[in-house]
Amino acid sequence: MPPAVVLVTGVSRWLGGALAAELAHDPSIGRVIGVDTVPPSAEMLRRLGRTEFVRADIRNPLIGKVIATAGVDTVVHMNISSTPAGSGGRGPMKELNVIGTMQLLAACQRAPSVRRLVLKSTSAVYGASPRDPAVFTEAMQARRVPSGGFARDSLDIEGYVRSFARRRPDVGVAVLRFTNFIGPRIDSLLTGFLRMPVVPTALGYDARVQLLHEDDALAVLTRATTGDFAGTVNVGGEGTLLLSQVIRRLGRLQVALPSPTLGALGRLTRRFGFIDYSPEQMRFLNFGRVVDTSVLRTEFGYTPRYSTDEALADYARTVAPVVSPELVAGVTGRAEQFIGRVGHTAASVGDRLRPAPPMPGLRAVRDA
């Protein structure tokens, strides 16, 4: 049964807006209500179509009134900030993430009309450490519990959602643990990081990276909103790449810096609202994280259209490489030609100096 009234939080960001637009295109859905603290851009507003935008802060009890009066039956919670830069510092970010979720869940618990909750969570809840198993399944927990930042917030949020699910067993709760988003349009932590022409990384470490294309992210969110999957599911593309490989495929220049320098650099760039090098982000860039997606394929019933390297290739279309593969191929090609010519000359000189020995083995004929 398709939902009648859907409420999407965090609708002014790309993914939230895209989901609301997608749902608004579905005629079987009665109403789509988008909530965010900041109004969407003009272009986003155009795409949102019949979505009703409510400017509200989910930290404010007002959200309860919106849910109750509209008779919302499906809530998609996506208003979780992953960087302090986007929400004006770590303090407001934590407040938006944790207190906002608590308020939203409190409102949902009161509203008898709610029968479905979809949480956009992250695979960052698994942490990132050298003691991690290579591949995380949904049943596993972080070996080293993330101590701060986005990962800690996400862990807390999942905890609150679990207690909500316990108190309202009639509500179907889907927790989607996404890997890093990438794509031509989405604005994620990794896209900003990889857009820099020179990418600083930690010296002596190379992370395994699993990516998810924005189209797949959108499809999974839509399916989770309109479907009836309940439970926790890892969402990521097939296959992995190493961070160094990602940087090379995009034609960026990698600069490996000792980890302490990187921390100082992070503080500097954060001041300019640039790139986030928080300690947890650092750990991710050192060790990486890979999740098992068999639940997504079998129980959830979705196979991502883009694998990790296809998603990266699609993103690469939008970033001009600093070192293009043609340049590299040109250089190696010319060197190969040179070697070929030298080899040919050397061979002909060698032939002249030492003429080829006569064909061996003119063996005696038996019956001669």
Place this chain on the structure above:
Amino acid sequence: MPEARVIPLRPDDDEPHLPPPAAPSWDSQLTDVLEFLRRRATGEYATDEFGFDPDLTDHVLLPMLRPLFNRWFRVETHGVENVPQTGGALVVANHSGTVPVDALMTTVALHDDHPAQRRFRLLGADLVFELPFIGAMARKFGATLACSEDAERLLTGGELVGVFPEGFKGIGKPFRDRYTLQRFGRGGFVTAALRTGAPIVPCAIVGAEEIYPMIGNAKTAARLFGLPYLPITPTFPLLGPLGLVPLPSKWLIAFGEPIETASYGPAAAEDPMLVFNLTDQVRETIQQSLYQLLLKRPSVFG
């Protein structure tokens, strides 16, 4: 002369003359190197979810280890026919030598001396993956963390997994205890094999004990660096960096007959008594073949 007969120079029943296969010329080798460099610069190679980089392993890491394998340690491999051609199997070996060179040499042995050129996926201690450079390189070489999740995932994927259950107790033991097996962890490797039904191949490595004979252990300094031990050998730290050169002992690596685990069923992993017995069986087999190999070896540097 009408009666003249044409006598073929090369009768048909004779096998045709084949020139011996020429070694690749230096220019084609250089071209291969350039092609490798192009792939590396553009990132056009595949890595798996454990971080294994076959391209780098085949073109850089294994060629770097081969001189050590063939010339320095003159490794002899016995019983490769006991390692299955395909499918998952767990190779369990003794650990020694202060630095895990034995793991690297076994990897070369299974790749170069096994007809199927099997990839050896090592399970390493978490310390390995905490260290910069070494941890990243270990993953590219095909290693992953020694935990049941990774072991079972690799075995289910049909990989040949290598484990050294003695861990630091084995590799960091004093020289006087050479070739005596230490305690075999908690038998986690048997549990992983039982759960996946993979055969256990016992492997005995002789020669690694003598590469860095550990006559002392600088415990205080080790604790300072967060290391499990800091070896003192006859040449290290006495001769400085020269002491890092391993002694050229003669190596023998022998793979024993596989111990089949599939017939017990995956539920048997929950039976601690069976796990203990199998662990002991593997340990005894390795200890016995260590003694046999030692008798076979004419001398330490033979």
